[in-house]
Amino acid sequence: MGRVQDKVAIITGGAGGIGAATARLLSQEGAKVTITDISQDAGEALAADIGGDFILQDVTDEALWKDVVAGIEAKHGALHILVNAAGIEGDMINGAPEQVSYDDWKRVHAINLDGTFLGCRTAMPAVRRAGGGSIVNISSIVALMASPNSAAYGSSKAGVRHLTMSVAHQGAKDRVRCNSVHPGLIKTRMLDDIHSELARLRNVSFEDSRAVSLNRVPMGELGEPEDVAYMILYLASDESRYVTGAPFCIDGGWNLN
Numbered sequence: 001m002g003r004v005q006d007k008v009a010i011i012t013g014g015a016g017g018i019g020a021a022t023a024r025l026l027s028q029e030g031a032k033v034t035i036t037d038i039s040q041d042a043g044e045a046l047a048a049d050i051g052g053d054f055i056l057q058d059v060t061d062e063a064l065w066k067d068v069v070a071g072i073e074a075k076h077g078a079l080h081i082l083v084n085a086a087g088i089e090g091d092m093i094n095g096a097p098e099q100v101s102y103d104d105w106k107r108v109h110a111i112n113l114d115g116t117f118l119g120c121r122t123a124m125p126a127v128r129r130a131g132g133g134s135i136v137n138i139s140s141i142v143a144l145m146a147s148p149n150s151a152a153y154g155s156s157k158a159g160v161r162h163l164t165m166s167v168a169h170q171g172a173k174d175r176v177r178c179n180s181v182h183p184g185l186i187k188t189r190m191l192d193d194i195h196s197e198l199a200r201l202r203n204v205s206f207e208d209s210r211a212v213s214l215n216r217v218p219m220g221e222l223g224e225p226e227d228v229a230y231m232i233l234y235l236a237s238d239e240s241r242y243v244t245g246a247p248f249c250i251d252g253g254w255n256l257n
């Protein structure tokens with residue numbers, strides 16, 4: 001028996017990075033996994049590899065959310081787990097509050113916060129119909145501390161933290177749990193993009209840019225996508241049955257700063 005045996009799960013942003021590691025791990029632990037993403041080739045390849053399904057989905061498309069959840073309930077008879085992992089970093093070069101463009105601000109909030117809101121709102125009744133389950137929202141460590149070069153990203157992720165508490169509060173009596181995960185520096189495409197941009201901003205090499213960030217991490221190393229996926233597995237499983245509304249940092253101690 002796996003730790004999420006026969007549970008039905010949706011993972012947005014499941015084609016890349018943390019979402020992909022989570023899709024693989026939940027599947028290994030017995031879940032019936034549907035990956036959704038705007039990245040079709042990678043999503044289809046991963047779904048084929050883990051024996052799951054792939055749906056092409058932009059998380060900002062409200063109407064599509066209803067189709068995705070209804071389709072999964074029709075196929076599997078229930079929905080127990082939603083992992084909202086889709087996200088973007090936005091423009092880090094012009095990321096400070098006085099520089100960030102309104103277009104970038106809206107784009108970052110649309111995907112990171114509105115997409116997570118739409119997922120929670122659409123999935124909650126389905127998870128309730130299933131007799132309870134778990135929604136896991138991927139926020140960020142920067143939701144909990146100042147992020148001078150990423151005002152839009154930090155604001156969107158702080159919004160995800162508060163949304164998580166609202167969802168947890170409303171869902172608690174029906175055992176619709178909702179928790180937020182706050183990664184620090186995790187080795188994915190997004191982090192490479194961030195360090196490339198920060199290298200240009202700081203006029204230093206990619207390695208030096210990464211070293212500046214690593215200085216803030218007491219454990220002195222980057223995390224792996226699997227480090228986050230193991231936390232999500234715990235929160236998705238019944239092992240966390242009495243846990244809701246809580247923030248979980250996976251950051252090598254960055255939260256100690």
Ligand SMILES: NC(=O)c1ccc[n+]([C@@H]2O[C@H](COP(=O)([O-])OP(=O)(O)OC[C@H]3O[C@@H](n4cnc5c(N)ncnc54)[C@H](O)[C@@H]3O)[C@@H](O)[C@H]2O)c1
Nearest residue numbers: 013016017018038039058059086087140183185186188190
């Ligand atoms: N990597 C880190 O260090 C780090 C730190 C803190 C938080 N996070 C968060 O973790 C989550 C996963 O990030 P990652 O590092 O794995 O990045 P990633 O870029 O590897 O993966 C993000 C995925 O989201 C998908 N996506 C982007 N826009 C989408 C949209 N509109 N609709 C559907 N899918 C969309 C991308 O195609 C990609 O597959 C994000 O929410 C990110 O903000 C990452």
